[in-house]
Amino acid sequence: MEDIGIILKALDFSARRHKTQFRKGSEKVPYINHPIQVANLLVNEAGEKDTDLIVAAILHDVIEDTVESVEERQELIFQMSEIFNKKIISVTLEVTDDKTLEKKERKQLQIDEASHKSVNAKKLKIADKIMNIRDIRDNPPSDWPLERIIDYLDWSEKVVSGLRGVNIHLEQLFDESLLTARSKYQPITNTLNVNNKNKL
Numbered sequence: 001m002e003d004i005g006i007i008l009k010a011l012d013f014s015a016r017r018h019k020t021q022f023r024k025g026s027e028k029v030p031y032i033n034h035p036i037q038v039a040n041l042l043v044n045e046a047g048e049k050d051t052d053l054i055v056a057a058i059l060h061d062v063i064e065d066t067v068e069s070v071e072e073r074q075e076l077i078f079q080m081s082e083i084f085n086k087k088i089i090s091v092t093l094e095v096t097d098d099k100t101l102e103k104k105e106r107k108q109l110q111i112d113e114a115s116h117k118s119v120n121a122k123k124l125k126i127a128d129k130i131m132n133i134r135d136i137r138d139n140p141p142s143d144w145p146l147e148r149i150i151d152y153l154d155w156s157e158k159v160v161s162g163l164r165g166v167n168i169h170l171e172q173l174f175d176e177s178l179l180t181a182r183s184k185y186q187p188i189t190n191t192l193n194v195n196n197k198n199k200l
Contacts, residue, residue, distance in 0.1 A: 006055055006084070007055060009084075010059055013062070013080070014032060014035055014059055015032045017066040018030075018035075018066065019032075023135060024135075024144075025135055025138075026139060034135075035057060035059070035060060036058065037131050038124070038131050039058050041127050041130060041131060041173070042123065042127050042170075046169045047167075048123060052085065052088050053091065053123060055084060055088045056091040056095075056120065056124055059084070060124060062076070063092060064096045070100070087120075090118070094117055094118060095121055095128065114159050115163070119166050122163040123166050123167055123170060125159070126163050126166075126170045126171065126174055129156045129159060130177050133153065133156060133178055133181050136152060136181060146185060150185060153185075156178070160174055
């Protein structure tokens, strides 16, 4: 019952923080769906049972995506530490990008630091990448050109290469999701390449 209580607290906390946000897809899905789906994937597809990991999954975008200043970030971390244990906060922070850095630098850091993450942080990041790829496959952002989609898929593969070795089921799910996403967009890329050659 204690585990259920802390999971529900995380759901409530995350829902409040993300209440005005939506995913980038053209269907404008409420943002809270994403952390719930990541947590669900970890439990029901990857077989994870660690409550701290599940709670961190529900909270994983709160710090990164719901504050706009260093001061707000610190206040939010303090609020979370009053509710959730140190392990949960630690994993959440491990998967949180530093938004004070340029996007290109943040993306490179995800590749460079992947192999140095804790086991739970690696599991969470793989699950997050799986759900992002599934979203891009099934409900891509309407303003993303094909090149950006392909770049995201390639970059995700590089990040996950440093996260492997913690859950074979997660790795298989990632590989399957990446394959189906590429199979959707690769024919388009090939067609564009052929058309461009014909114009030469």
